[in-house]
Amino acid sequence: MYKVFINDKPIILTTSTNNEKDYPLLFFNNIIFEEVVEKLKSAIFKGVYLFSTNKERDFNKIKKVYKPVVAGGGLVINEREEVLFIFREGKWDLPKGRVEKGEKIQEGAIREVEEECGIGNISLKKLLLVTYHLFVYKENKRLKETHWYLMHSSSNQLLKPQLEEGITEVCYKSKKEIEKALLNTYANIKLVYQSYIDLQL
Incomplete structure (x- = not known):
């Protein structure tokens, strides 16, 4: 499917x-x-x-x-098993971005998380899933294919949103806070989070 x-x-x-x-x-x-x-x-x-x-x-x-555009993103957990979220364009989201030419998807995913959140010391654990969505960019029909990875960071550095990408907030959220954030997010993000929860079962 x-x-x-x-x-x-x-x-x-x-x-x-x-x-x-x-x-x-x-x-x-x-x-x-x-x-x-x-x-x-x-x-x-x-x-x-x-x-x-x-x-x-x-x-x-x-x-x-719809020509494919490959992107990479991360569901990042910290030592307290909280999940890293970003706030952009009025919705809670997970960090992600387009993979650059000559870059491996895993490398692009880590780079995007680091750039969008101002975070370091990231380790990649495993691929969670791949999501797809259709969009039109400058009259070109595109299929965004995002590879989502489970990541971990033990960094205690101050998180810094990438303002030039429209990100206004970056924070770790507890399970209860995540439940609220999922009421104001995208369908793809719900799938990513559910795939993480399924790993815990």
Whole structure:
């Protein structure tokens, strides 16, 4: 299954007809993908399942229209098992950014966390998951593919938000504080945090 977001609404590419959400189920071969995207943008759909007999093939068809942009990000925990959050454009988020040319994804993920949060002494633990969302940049259709890593930092240095990137606050949050932050965040971030919680079970 692939879950691709547009405006926080999911397009779920699946080989199953047993679906949990009350979203319409459409057959990938019978739809015009851009029409589905427009229905999600205009609130006609809250989400949609696209049934596929070959999800890898059909996902590659989407990537031919929406060119992939690879990014890396981190869910960073400290010694108290708090999670590092940033506040940007009115929402709580996790640090992430585009991987530079010639840079490994893991390296880019660590660099972005360091730059956006003013933090050091980061160790990368494992890949949590990859999230996807569609956007248009300067009339170019893009598929942002973000590789999220579980990271750890024992640094006690003062956190410093990267203001030029629109980040106004950086802080570690306890479990209770995270529950509140998740009420004002993106669907992708909820997936990342849930994947971290699943590791603890």
